[in-house]
Every structure is written in C-alpha cells, then in structure tokens.
Amino acid sequence: MSGIILLGAVSYLLFRRFYIPQVRYISLTSDYFPLFLIIGIALSGILMRYFIKVDIVSAKELIMGLLTFSPRIPEGIGVIFYIHLFLVCALFAYFPFSKLVHMAGVFLSPTRNLANNSRMKRHVNPWNYPVKVHTYEEYEDDFRGKMKTAEIPVEKE
Amino acid sequence: MANIKLPKIEELSKIDHKPPQNGWMDTPAEFKQGMYCYGAKGKNLSAVDFPNARDWSPDDKDWKLPENWKEIVLEGMKERLGKYRSFHIFMDICVRCGACADKCHFFLGGGDPKNMPVLRAELLRSIYRKYFTASGKMLGKVAGARELTEDVLKELWYYYYQCTECRRCSLFCPYGIDQAEITMIGRELLNLLGLNTDWISGPVANCFIKGNHLGLEPHAIKNNIDFMLDDIETITGIKIEPTFNRKGAEILFVTPSGDLFGDPGIYTCMGYLMLFHELGLDYTWSTYASEGGNFGFFTSMEMAKRLNSKIYAEAKRLGVKWILGGECGHMWRIINQYMDTWNGPADFLEEPVSPITGTRFENAKATKMVHIIEFVADLIKHGKLKFDPGRNDQFKVTFHDSCNTARGMGIFEEPRYIIKNVCNNFYEMPENTIRERTFCCGSGSGLNAGENMELRMRGGLPRANAVRYVHERHGVNLLANVCAIDRAALPALMDYWVPGVKVAGVHELLGNALIMKGEKERTTDLRGDALPGKEGNEDA
Numbered sequence: 237m238s239g240i241i242l243l244g245a246v247s248y249l250l251f252r253r254f255y256i257p258q259v260r261y262i263s264l265t266s267d268y269f270p271l272f273l274i275i276g277i278a279l280s281g282i283l284m285r286y287f288i289k290v291d292i293v294s295a296k297e298l299i300m301g302l303l304t305f306s307p308r309i310p311e312g313i314g315v316i317f318y319i320h321l322f323l324v325c326a327l328f329a330y331f332p333f334s335k336l337v338h339m340a341g342v343f344l345s346p347t348r349n350l351a352n353n354s355r356m357k358r359h360v361n362p363w364n365y366p367v368k369v370h371t372y373e374e375y376e377d378d379f380r381g382k383m384k385t386a387e388i389p390v391e392k393e
Numbered sequence: 394m395a396n397i398k399l400p401k402i403e404e405l406s407k408i409d410h411k412p413p414q415n416g417w418m419d420t421p422a423e424f425k426q427g428m429y430c431y432g433a434k435g436k437n438l439s440a441v442d443f444p445n446a447r448d449w450s451p452d453d454k455d456w457k458l459p460e461n462w463k464e465i466v467l468e469g470m471k472e473r474l475g476k477y478r479s480f481h482i483f484m485d486i487c488v489r490c491g492a493c494a495d496k497c498h499f500f501l502g503g504g505d506p507k508n509m510p511v512l513r514a515e516l517l518r519s520i521y522r523k524y525f526t527a528s529g530k531m532l533g534k535v536a537g538a539r540e541l542t543e544d545v546l547k548e549l550w551y552y553y554y555q556c557t558e559c560r561r562c563s564l565f566c567p568y569g570i571d572q573a574e575i576t577m578i579g580r581e582l583l584n585l586l587g588l589n590t591d592w593i594s595g596p597v598a599n600c601f602i603k604g605n606h607l608g609l610e611p612h613a614i615k616n617n618i619d620f621m622l623d624d625i626e627t628i629t630g631i632k633i634e635p636t637f638n639r640k641g642a643e644i645l646f647v648t649p650s651g652d653l654f655g656d657p658g659i660y661t662c663m664g665y666l667m668l669f670h671e672l673g674l675d676y677t678w679s680t681y682a683s684e685g686g687n688f689g690f691f692t693s694m695e696m697a698k699r700l701n702s703k704i705y706a707e708a709k710r711l712g713v714k715w716i717l718g719g720e721c722g723h724m725w726r727i728i729n730q731y732m733d734t735w736n737g738p739a740d741f742l743e744e745p746v747s748p749i750t751g752t753r754f755e756n757a758k759a760t761k762m763v764h765i766i767e768f769v770a771d772l773i774k775h776g777k778l779k780f781d782p783g784r785n786d787q788f789k790v791t792f793h794d795s796c797n798t799a800r801g802m803g804i805f806e807e808p809r810y811i812i813k814n815v816c817n818n819f820y821e822m823p824e825n826t827i828r829e830r831t832f833c834c835g836s837g838s839g840l841n842a843g844e845n846m847e848l849r850m851r852g853g854l855p856r857a858n859a860v861r862y863v864h865e866r867h868g869v870n871l872l873a874n875v876c877a878i879d880r881a882a883l884p885a886l887m888d889y890w891v892p893g894v895k896v897a898g899v900h901e902l903l904g905n906a907l908i909m910k911g912e913k914e915r916t917t918d919l920r921g922d923a924l925p926g927k928e929g930n931e932d933a
C-alpha cells in the first residue's frame with residue numbers, strides 16, 4: 237500500500253510540473269531528476285513485492301552483512317533487488333547535494349528564523365563601515381543666505 | 394523616446410499568462426517601450442560618486458560599460474555572497490515549486506514569465522550557478538547555469554527595474570525566499586556599472602545635497618508649508634506657526650518630501666500641521682533632514698545609509714528627545730530594518746514617550762523613532778482628540794495597506810482604527826488583497842516615473858481590480874493609504890482603471906474631522922471642496 241501511495245504522490249508532482257505551463261517553463265533538470273529517481277524506486281519496489289518475487293531471506297542476509305561490516309553476497313536474490321538497491325543508494329548519495337534537503341531551508345531561511353524586532357533591539361553589523369555623508373555644516377554653507385532670508389536659524393552667522 | 398503612448402484599457406486588459414515555447418534562457422529580453430525608465434544622467438551619478446558616471450540610454454546598443462565590467466559584477470557578487478546570508482541562501486534553496494508565480498502583481502498584470510518572482514530570481518541564480526557552484530561550472534545549462542554576457546546583463550537591468558520590492562511573493566514562498574532582497578542585490582550589482590535610472594538617480598543626488606528628493610531648498614520648504622498654513626487658516630480660521638530647525642524642541646518630525654509638494658500629499662501634510670497644533674506639541678521641522686524616504690535604497694545599501702544618516706545627525710544637533718515619522722512606505726522599511734544598525738546607536742535620544750498620554754513606545758526603544766500612525770492611534774485610544782466624522786461623509790473610504798508598513802512592519806490595525814474614528818463610511822477590499830497579503834501600488838522602489846507608465850498600470854492592475862470591486866459594490870470613492878509613493882502613484886492608476894476614486898493619506902481624513910479649539914464653522918474640506926450640507930455656502 238505504501239508503495240502505491242508513494243508512486244501516486246510522486247506522479248502527481250511530476251504531472252503538475254508537466255501540466256502547469258508556468259511551472260514547466262521554470263523547471264530544470266534538477267527538478268525532474270529526483271522525481272524520476274523516486275518513481276524508479278517505487279516501481280522497482282512494487283514489482284519486487286507483488287510481481288517478480290525475490291528471496292527475502294537472502295536479501296535480509298545481504299543487508300545484515302552490510303550493516304555488520306561483514307558483507308556477503310548470497311546466491312539467487314534476483315536482479316530486480318539489485319536495481320532497487322542501486323536506485324536507493326543513488327538517492328542517498330544525491331540527497332544531501334540536491335533540492336531534496338529543502339526541509340532544512342525552511343529553518344535556515346532568514347525571513348523565517350529572525351525576529352522582526354529591529355526597532356526595539358539593537359542589532360550590530362560586524363562589517364558596518366563609515367560612509368561619506370553630506371554634513372549639516374556643508375549644507376548650511378550651501379544655503380546660509382537663503383536660510384537667513386527665510387528666518388530659519390543657522391549655526392554660523 | 395519622447396511621448397511614449399499608454400495603450401488603451403481594452404488593449405492592456407488582454408493578458409496572456411502562457412509562457413512561450415522557447416526556454417527562458419534562449420529568449421533574450423525584448424525592451425518594450427513604456428516598460429522601463431530612462432537611463433541615469435552622468436551628473437547625478439557623479440554627484441554621489443557612483444562609478445561609471447556618464448549619460449547613457451537603455452535604447453542604445455552600447456551601454457558604455459567599463460572594460461572589465463564582467464569582473465566587477467562577479468567580484469561584487471562574491472563580496473555580497475559573503476556579506477549577506479539572506480542573499481547566499483536565496484541563491485541556493487529555491488526548488489521552483491511555482492507558489493510565487495501568480496502572486497506578483499507584475500506577472501498578473503503583464504504575463505511576462507520573467508516577471509514571475511521565481512524566474513526573476515533565476516536570472517541572477519543562473520549566473521551564481523555558473524561562477525560559484527561546482528555543478529554549474531561542470532554541467533552548465535543542464536544545471537541551470539549560464540554565462541554572464543552583455544545580453545544577460547541587459548536582461549537583468551530590464552527585469553530588476555520591474556520589481557517593486559513589495560515582498561508579496563515572499564509571503565507565499567514555503568521558504569520565505571524574499572525576492573526584494575534579491576532585487577536589492579541585483580540592483581547593487583548594476584549600480585557598480587553605473588546602470589541606474591534617471592528617476593532614481595536624480596532624487597538620490599537631490600537628497601544628498603539638498604536634503605530631499607524633490608530638491609526643495611530650505612526657503613522653498615518653508616514657503617510650501619506657509620501656503621498650507623494659509624489654506625488651513627482660510628478653512629478653520631486658525632493660524633498655525635510651526636518652527637524649523639529649532640534647537641531644544643522635544644520632537645523632530647520627519648516625513649517624505651512628497652508631502653510638501655503636490656496634490657494629494659500636501660493635504661496629508663495639512664493634517665499633520667493641524668494635529669500638532671491642536672496637541673500643542675513641542676516639535677520642529679528640519680530642512681536638512683527633510684526627507685524620510687530614501688531612493689538611495691534603490692541603488693545600494695551604502696547609498697541608503699549615506700542618506701539616512703541625516704536623520705540621526707539632525708536629531709543630535711537639535712538636541713531633541715525622540716523622532717516622529719510621517720506616513721511613508723520604504724522610509725519605514727529603512728527605519729524598521731536598517732537605521733539603528735547603519736547609523737545608530739541613538740544613545741543621545743531618549744526612549745520615546747508620548748507627551749500627551751504618557752505612553753512609552755517600547756516597540757521603538759532602540760531606534761527612538763515612532764510612526765505617526767502609532768502615535769495617533771494611542772491618542773485616540775486615550776480620548777485625547779475630538780472628531781466630527783460627518784465632515785468626511787462625502788467619502789466612502791477603503792484602505793490600501795502599503796507593502797512596507799504592512800508586510801514589513803505589521804502595521805495593520807492602527808490606520809484602520811484611525812479611519813474608523815474619523816470617517817463614517819469604511820469598506821474593506823477583499824481579504825486576499827489587504828493586510829499582509831496587500832497588492833503593491835505597482836510603482837514602488839523608484840518606478841513611479843512617467844516614461845514607464847504601461848508598466849505601472851499593469852503592475853497596479855491587481856490593486857485596481859480590488860478597488861473596483863468595492864467601488865462597484867459599495868460606491869467607494871476614496872482610497873486611503875499611509876505612503877507618499879502611494880499618494881503620488883495611485884491617482885494615475887485610479888484614473889486609468891477605476892475613474893472616480895480619489896486618493897488620500899489617512900491624516901488628510903483626520904485633518905478634516907479634527908475638531909480644533911477656537912475653529913470657525915468649516916464649510917469645506919482640506920481640498921477646498923464643499924462639505925456635505927454646506928454646498929452653496931462657500932465664500933470663494
């Protein structure tokens with residue numbers, strides 16, 4: 237059942253990428269690749285479970301061998317199992333370098349994890365540097381005559 | 394490029410949102426008249442020491458770029474990737490889910506796929522991938538990377554000056570990717586090559602030398618306010634005498650210079666003047682820090698800081714206790730988000746306390762600058778002001794949340810609270826177009842020029858549609874707001890899409906309704922139009 241749900245969900249994501257013209261327009265290879273990869277895993281998994289049965293005891297022996305760092309390759313597990321295993325390994329290897337780590341982005345995004353309290357609390361910028369400004373003195377030098385005529389107070393007469 | 398014609402309403406309403414067959418990387422930007430601004434003038438760029446100062450036009454084939462322009466852009470990008478965590482993360486994490494695509498007013502009103510926020514970001518992201526990521530360097534186009542060429546640079550310029558930095562897309566993005574931050578950096582990079590617009594660089598130069606965007610010199614500021622005072626006297630019989638550059642005042646008042654010049658900003662300014670007089674507030678105007686807005690923000694952070702520095706410098710020189718700020722949009726983004734970090738700490742000021750109600754504005758403890766909307770809502774809450782809302786009965790009002798004060802700061806209720814106290818007829822636009830989901834006016838971030846009117850009308854279409862909805866349903870005839878750019882930009886938008894709707898600042902409505910001590914019976918509103926029931930009584 238879980239395989240069917242996974243396949244359905246991923247197919248929906250793929251369908252939406254093809255069907256909505258705007259989304260299709262912005263899609264890159266890196267948007268399609270993980271979808272096809274997951275579809276491959278789900279398909280090979282379903283095939284293995286319901287259609288091309290594999291020897292589950294030998295499969296377990298192989299996996300336990302890997303987990304205990306004493307790998308053995310039992311006879312007669314069936315090709316489909318190795319295809320499935322390869323795709324899963326590819327997914328694991330691809331995962332951390334791809335958009336699939338997007339869950340982390342939700343927490344890392346500065347617009348999501350910073351408090352909007354900058355009027356209340358001072359935040360110091362370590363590389364804040366002095367800039368060239370137009371000072372009041374320069375301004376008054378430019379306009380002193382006009383300010384005096386308009387009866388606006390000045391620093392220097 | 395003179396006399397760029399704005400297409401008829403029927404023509405502009407036909408919008409095709411379908412992207413073209415060709416991939417976006419293979420579709421070069423087509424510069425459409427009416428969708429972009431004139432190039433910056435050399436004299437304005439050199440007035441503030443910007444690089445590559447020269448006269449140029451986006452219509453020319455040769456943009457007069459420096460020899461090593463590519464190196465400058467990539468160096469600039471590298472520097473900013475190191476400085477801004479936001480920029481670096483936003484270059485990395487997009488999954489192109491498309492949630493932002495139909496949230497941008499420019500895409501909704503124009504249909505150009507490169508105005509989808511995701512694709513606007515990809516324009517820059519593709520360059521980031523090519524020069525800063527391993528996959529982009531190795532796989533190139535397959536990894537969504539592309540070479541930085543002169544055409545790509547021109548495309549960046551075209552589309553990064555078609556974004557108003559309103560942040561609506563960010564609200565709907567599952568990651569909160571903020572296109573405004575990306576646009577800001579994109580524009581900073583373009584400014585390293587002197588690629589700015591006339592409409593932005595002119596006000597920046599003005600503001601640096603003269604203290605405000607409009608280039609009003611000290612005596613002109615005083616004259617303009619004197620005109621308003623004469624009008625107030627005619628309407629209310631009360632003579633107001635504000636002070637300028639006065640040392641020892643309790644409060645320094647800073648507002649966008651748009652309120653000092655032109656209709657309908659001046660009516661909002663009259664509202665401020667009447668309010669402060671009625672309260673007997675010990676405040677002063679400044680001609681040096683005579684601009685709250687900051688077009689420098691649309692060029693680079695550094696330029697924005699250079700302009701913003703005047704507010705604290707002037708507060709210190711005059712020895713005031715705290716600062717009160719007028720109705721404005723991006724002015725408040727800067728005060729809210731940057732001012733203290735750039736030019737603080739404001740330790741020479743005191744934590745703002747309302748002299749009338751004694752309320753401490755703890756939310757402004759660090760910046761020491763209070764928004765006039767907060768200040769007035771507090772006054773009304775304490776029953777310190779008397780109103781005759783009937784003097785606004787000629788208006789059926791709706792409220793446009795400005796992107797920067799709404800999405801940026803969370804000011805939603807205060808302006809509505811004031812409007813409901815000073816007007817009898819108030820109607821909300823549909824929920825998905827107000828408060829944090831508000832639609833931009835389409836002209837923010839320095840795009841409110843004349844030559845790009847088609848862009849502005851397209852970008853403003855979603856907002857105009859929401860206004861039309863309440864106009865037809867409730868007869869709304871006034872669009873209230875708390876932003877000077879709105880007051881400058883929305884009248885044209887309303888005239889085009891929803892004729893019959895006027896635009897006003899909240900303090901204009903407050904000025905109309907405010908009952909002042911010793912006033913004569915008013916026969917007109919601040920615009921000089923007869924009050925309801927007083928028609929034919931006008932002396933004029």
